[in-house]
Amino acid sequence: MKTEASSSGETGARAQTRIQAANRETILQAALPIFAAYGFRGSTIDQIAQRAGMSKPNLLYYFRRKEDIYEAVLQRTLTQWLSPLRTLERDGDPETELRAYIEDKLRMSFEQPEASRLFANEILNGAPVLRAFLQTELRVLVEAKAAVIRHWIDTGRLAPVDPVHLIFVIWATTQHYADFAVQIDAVLGDRSKSPDFLAETTQAVLGIILGGVRHSADAASERAIANAPEG
CATH class of the missing domain: 1.10.10.60 (Homeodomain-like)
Known part of the structure; x- marks a missing residue:
């Protein structure tokens, strides 16, 4: 008692x-x-x-120690940043799944730019804290999600692209808006300060990436015409 x-x-x-x-x-x-x-x-x-x-x-x-804080911040950041990638479902609609992933990544870049910059700085310095994680847990996760994308390609629901490089392209494009915010502001000026800039960016990025991987008869026909020999 x-x-x-x-x-x-x-x-x-x-x-x-x-x-x-x-x-x-x-x-x-x-x-x-x-x-x-x-x-x-x-x-x-x-x-x-x-x-x-x-x-x-x-x-x-x-x-x-300061090292303990740094490692904890990195782990917390990675957990947040990799969460959207973990949600890609093999049985889901490819365009819907990729759209949600890209939207989440862009929103995080806009709302949590420091997290992306922290990760970028760690990588640029040779990943002294994260190297083991990158070579193990991250590699396993990327391989698993690349297999999901490869399944979509094999079943004719996605254009034939390299799955890992598609993931890299999504990372590079979405995180650019956090890591290179100063450059974006310099080039776009007041346009990047608009409350509609996230929506504008999302629409543009989705159009470029999804347009490149969308598998359709029209897209296949366009590629065939573009690649046809002249004369």
């Missing part, structure tokens, strides 16, 4: 766990834009603690 004291203790422990989880989340949210802006080497514990609104000793209670 639980005593009043033990019940009170369990309630207090649960409350403490919730507080700890909330504080860890606060730290990770504070660290993301700092790591994205300054990189791992240029960021400091003091910067993160100040942005999180807590003392340095309090922050170090949850994460003993």
Whole structure:
């Protein structure tokens, strides 16, 4: 039988766990834009603690080293960024599945650009933290989703393209709007500040990518005409 004291203790422990989880989340949210802006080497514990609104000793209670914060932020970012890819379903309609994936990736690039920049910086620096993950879990995931795309091609529902390179094209195109936002703003000016820019971008990207992989009699006929010898 639980005593009043033990019940009170369990309630207090649960409350403490919730507080700890909330504080860890606060730290990770504070660290993301700092790591994205300054990189791992240029960021400091003091910067993160100040942005999180807590003392340095309090922050170090949850994460003993800057490396621990960086790894946690990267893992959290990867979980979020790879979630849309995991949803591609073999039995789904190819265009519907790819459309949803591209839309999710673009929305994340617009709404969470720091996450994409953090990942890009890690890759550009040789992926010292993520290399093992990239060579194992990410490779397995990409191979699995490439098999889904290959099934769509084999069943005549998608144009014959290289599945892995299609995934790479989607990554490169969608993440461009986060990683190269400064360049986009410089080229487009006020147009990139419009509240309709995400919708405009989504429509354009979907048209280009889906138009390139859509399998139809008309598309096949157009390709045959384009590739026919002259004369």
